[in-house]
Amino acid sequence: MCARYVFFSGRSFGDEFGVVAVPDLQPRYNIAPTQIVPAVIQTEKSREVMLFQWGLVPSWAKDPTIGSRLINAKAETLAEKPAFRTAFKRRRCLIPADGFYEWKGEKGAKQPFFISCKHHPFAFAGLWEYWEGVEGVLQTCTIITTNANGLVQEVHDRMPVILAPDEYDIWMDHAIAPARLEPLLDPFPEKEMTMHPVGKMVGNPRVDDPSLIEAVATGGLFGEAP
DNA sequence: CCAGACGTTGTT
DNA sequence: GTCTGG
DNA sequence: CCAGACGTTGTT
DNA sequence: GTCTGG
Numbered sequence: 001m002c003a004r005y006v007f008f009s010g011r012s013f014g015d016e017f018g019v020v021a022v023p024d025l026q027p028r029y030n031i032a033p034t035q036i037v038p039a040v041i042q043t044e045k046s047r048e049v050m051l052f053q054w055g056l057v058p059s060w061a062k063d064p065t066i067g068s069r070l071i072n073a074k075a076e077t078l079a080e081k082p083a084f085r086t087a088f089k090r091r092r093c094l095i096p097a098d099g100f101y102e103w104k105g106e107k108g109a110k111q112p113f114f115i116s117c118k119h120h121p122f123a124f125a126g127l128w129e130y131w132e133g134v135e136g137v138l139q140t141c142t143i144i145t146t147n148a149n150g151l152v153q154e155v156h157d158r159m160p161v162i163l164a165p166d167e168y169d170i171w172m173d174h175a176i177a178p179a180r181l182e183p184l185l186d187p188f189p190e191k192e193m194t195m196h197p198v199g200k201m202v203g204n205p206r207v208d209d210p211s212l213i214e215a216v217a218t219g220g221l222f223g224e225a226p
Numbered sequence: 227c228c229a230g231a232c233g234t235t236g237t238t
Numbered sequence: 239g240t241c242t243g244g
Numbered sequence: 245c246c247a248g249a250c251g252t253t254g255t256t
Numbered sequence: 257g258t259c260t261g262g
Contacts, residue, residue, distance in 0.1 A: 001234070003246085034262050054262095059239075060239055069234065069235090081233070082233090082240065101245075103246085145234080145235090202246090203246045203247075
């Protein structure tokens with residue numbers, strides 16, 4: 001899955017993502033569900049960055065707190081699930097990131113790992129949704145997950161879908177045939193990724209500083225590379 | 227027909 | 239909004 | 245994912 | 257133990 005991630009590159013991702021105006025974004029090292037995150041969407045004329053609450057709330061939801069449990073959407077079932085299928089057809093987005101965290105081990109003794117791509121920032125494949133209720137208006141998003149590749153498999157069986165730059169145009173094309181989207185949801189190549197254990201402080205969502213992504217020693221436990 | 231669900235992950 | 243279950 | 249709350253009544 | 261919030 002993907003329940004915490006990192007995005008510290010701020011404005012600098014605009015060129016690569018084909019976005020003209022990028023808001024000033026603070027570097028983040030511990031983005032948690034329900035927080036406000038930037039995502040790139042395709043309008044009729046251009047690509048724009050908009051801010052979304054992480055955790056998709058379907059337009060028909062009576063209780064918007066369901067969003068806190070819909071932080072990920074499974075790639076294999078996106079097209080069928082009522083909560084996601086409309087967004088999959090019409091509201092795909094790119095969610096910029098510099099890495100993400102996964103945990104390995106038993107409850108109470110979990111070791112967090114920071115996982116990144118050799119070329120970053122990069123983009124998660126995401127969906128977004130619009131919701132309106134008595135509580136107000138919400139624009140929310142979710143990160144699509146797929147099977148872990150060989151590297152990430154060491155700590156977890158799922159990982160976020162990461163798109164290569166040459167896939168952005170297809171992903172953002174509103175007229176594309178769904179069959180052409182499926183190959184984009186495959187696991188990102190492990191040879192283009194890196195992973196190392198980090199301190200347990202990342203578990204606290206109120207902590208957010210650069211030291212969170214620094215490697216720590218684990219005494220050879222958890223099976224990471226020496 | 228109406229009522230009720232609609233989701234992912236990890237853990238048990 | 240749309241499908242499933244009763 | 246983890247952290248933190250989780251409640252009612254009566255009194256000020 | 258289980259739900260909510262971040």
